[in-house]
Amino acid sequence: MIHSREEQEVAAYERHVSRNTCDYHYLKVGLEFEGTRPGFRLNAAHFKQLIVSALKDLHGEIGAALPxxxxxxxxxxxxxxxxxxxxxxxxxxxxxxxxxxxxxxKCAFRVTQMLPGLLNISSVTCGLLSQQDHNANVPYLPPLKKRMRLYKVDCYG
Incomplete structure (x- = not known):
């Protein structure tokens, strides 16, 4: 069967797969409880422990060791x-x-935003600032030691 030149050009294509070169992903998550909010308070340590126990329940010790x-x-x-x-x-x-x-x-985690790098992390972080900080236009920055380590990731280069 003979094909015209146009048919051959249309059929010829290249597949380009771009792998994500980011070392880290950033998730903005919220914990929601069914009905009214429970009577207990949940601080950062309890929140982190809840995440680790969720990883352990599903993926075992390997999951709990995930940084x-x-x-x-x-x-x-x-x-x-x-x-x-x-x-x-x-x-x-x-x-x-x-x-x-x-x-x-009963509760559920809701992932509201996921970013493959730090390029837009300030937009996520600004959403978590208190109203007082937001009014003062004070951006959140990790301590300098962490910033030096965090901002060396270049995902869009």
Whole structure:
């Protein structure tokens, strides 16, 4: 069967796969309880422990050993910014999705934003600033030692 030149050109294509070169992914997550908010308070340490136990329940000791950093936590709204190595993103997300309760109260994690690098992290962080900080236009920055380590990641270069 003979094809015209145009048919051959249309059929010829190249597939380009671009792998994500970011070392870390950043998740903005919120913890929601069914009905009214429970009577207990949840601080940053309890929040982090809840994440580790969710990882352990789903993925065992390997999951519990996954390095997840809690960069920012807002106690009033139960929202946080998490940092995880890109290789562990699926494990973390699946563990958060399948968590169903905390201290016998039904709850669910909601991932509201996911970023593959630090380029837009300030927009996520600004959403977690208190109203007083937001009015003062004070951007959140990690301590200098962490900034030097964090901002060396270049995902869009």
């Amino acid at each position: 997840v950093d809690l960069l920012r936590f807002e106690e009033e709204t139960l929202t946080a910014i998490l940092r995880v190595k890109s290789s562990g993103l699926v494990k973390l997300w699946s563990a958060l999705t399948l968590l169903g309760s905390y201290q016998n109260e």
